[in-house]
Amino acid sequence: MSVLLETSAGDIVIDLLVDYAPKSCQNFLKLCKVKYYNYSPVYSVQKNFSFQTGDPIGPDSKDSDGGSSIWGLLNGPSQKTFPADIHPKLKHLERGTVSMATVPNPKDPDERLAGSQFLVTLGDNLEYLDGKSAIFGKVVEGFDTLENVNSAFCDDKGRPLKDIRIRHTVILDDPYDDPPGLEEPPHSPVPTKAQLATVRIADDEEVAEPVDEEAAERQRREREARAQALTLEMVGDLPFAEVKPPENVLFVCKLNPVTQDEDLELIFSRFGTILSCEVIRDKKTGDSLQYAFIEFENQKECEQAYFKMQGILIDDHRIHVDFSQSVSKLSDVWRNATNSKRARQGGGFGGFSGLEKRRQYRAMDGGSGRSRDYGMVFDRDDIRRGRDPDEKPRDPHRAPSRSRSPPRRRREYDDRGYDRDYDRSRRDRSRDRYRRRDRSSERKRSYR
Incomplete structure (x- = not known):
């Protein structure tokens, strides 16, 4: 017989000791079945000792009645509490022990009464709670959630400044028959106005720390500088x-x-x-x-x-x-x-060195x-x-020019404006042309 508690600090799975505390186990299971614990706050957190919950509104509110047993919800306030079954063999020796919070019965000092509130131990060997709280279960999964609750920042009364609440309860196994008049809701009920009025900092609300504009600007510039440096590294400049x-x-x-x-x-x-x-x-x-x-x-x-x-x-x-x-x-x-x-x-890239x-x-x-x-x-x-x-720059791998013509000579003129060398070369070329023509004529005559 087990119950899953979904909290804002994480999930907790509780195994119930039905053979040692049947009355407390039945009360706890039926309250979970009617979603009585939904949106209940965690309060009275004592570091390395225990935390307490089970009051749907919380003991700090003037609208709180301290919670009620399942029989008080079905039959009226006269059965708001019930005699707790405290087994002498069950001790608060291990972390994660779950027990009902009890008060002495005014009519019988040897008897203790329980309602809906329960506590979970956050340490070992807590003998102080033996005989004062009625053990009915043990945590088998969710010890990291217990650590989250143990490390929560609380006020002088042990109330976490940022709400830790039970969001949902899931019954994994229930061996008990439902009491007359019990109706299971088709869906999880919404929080009541009284519950919403007790919210300090919502469990899903992010706490905004004071922002130092100078520090924020410095961080922004550092991030921008790192991004620019990374870009220069990628392109090879750094x-x-x-x-x-x-x-x-x-x-x-x-x-x-x-x-x-x-x-x-x-x-x-x-x-x-x-x-x-x-x-x-x-x-x-x-x-x-x-x-x-x-x-x-x-x-x-x-x-x-x-x-x-x-x-x-x-x-x-x-x-x-x-x-x-x-x-x-x-x-x-x-x-x-x-x-x-x-x-x-x-190796290397083409033109990289240039x-x-x-x-x-x-x-x-x-x-x-x-x-x-x-x-x-x-x-x-x-x-x-x-x-x-x-x-x-000139490409050293470019093929040289194939032109074989000699460079043109710079013309030089005499005092009368004539270029003797140019005129002489021109005259020699003309003479050669006429000589070739005369030789051609002689060949033609010889063939005849």
Whole structure:
């Protein structure tokens, strides 16, 4: 004989001890059958001890009558309670022991009366309840639900702030005949107004925690940054999404257009060894874009320069100094290593190396294992060769031209405006043409 209690904290299956407590088991089964416990709240939760339920409204409400037995519902208030059968062999030794809550009988101190309220133990060896509560069942499934109830946040009276209620009861096996006048409802009844009035925080209501706008905005930006980094990793611009900028590189902006790399390196070199210092320039005109990157040998020197050089005047311009957030060097080192590995393996993408060579963000390795030149928007090699950086390079795999005609000679004129060499060559060609014609005539005559 078993009963399933569906609660907002989870399901509980109770096996009934009909051989030891027949009266209590019959009362509990019939109350479950008429859906008396539906929407009953869990109250008086005592951590690691027990929790109590069974009053359809709850003892805190002024409309509560403390609950009634099945005979009180059928025959009137005179049978609201019944004598509880307390078996001397049944003890509260195990967690999940189910017993009826009882009170002493005013007419007989040795007898205890029970109604509809029952309790479930949340701990072991609770001898205090022996003889005071009438054991009639044990929990066989749903111990995780007991833990949820045990860990619920409660007020000083033991009432959970967020309601824990019995939603539905299902009888798995009932050996008892129905008392006269018992009618099983066709469906689960809706909560009464008195029950709804006792709701604090509904069991299906989400408790909204106070929202810190600054923290929420920070979390939103972090999620957005992670999504963008993951996108850059997928397209190959970053070696991995969690890459961090180097901590020994400074970003300097608001420079005077006349400030050169050497001038900036000389000014910042008093803080330590500088590995690279470059003013970023336009790749077409070579004009300064008024910002630069300075790479120190270690992080401590970089931090000193950051604190000391903020807002100083260089060439009549008050500069701004910050730590670099660029990872172009790290990306290019990773990309170059990846490309070289593909080349050694005989693979790679068509035109990939050529595209990478023309990238706007390019780091050039000075042979020391570090990228010594940013070269972000200005290619010195192209300017030195006098070639437009945007010009499409010649394909080395294109077949050479098959034209064998010699290049045309540049004509040179004398002081009178004549090109003697051109006229001479023209005269020689005419002479040759007439000679060929004369030879042809002689052959014809000889054949005759």
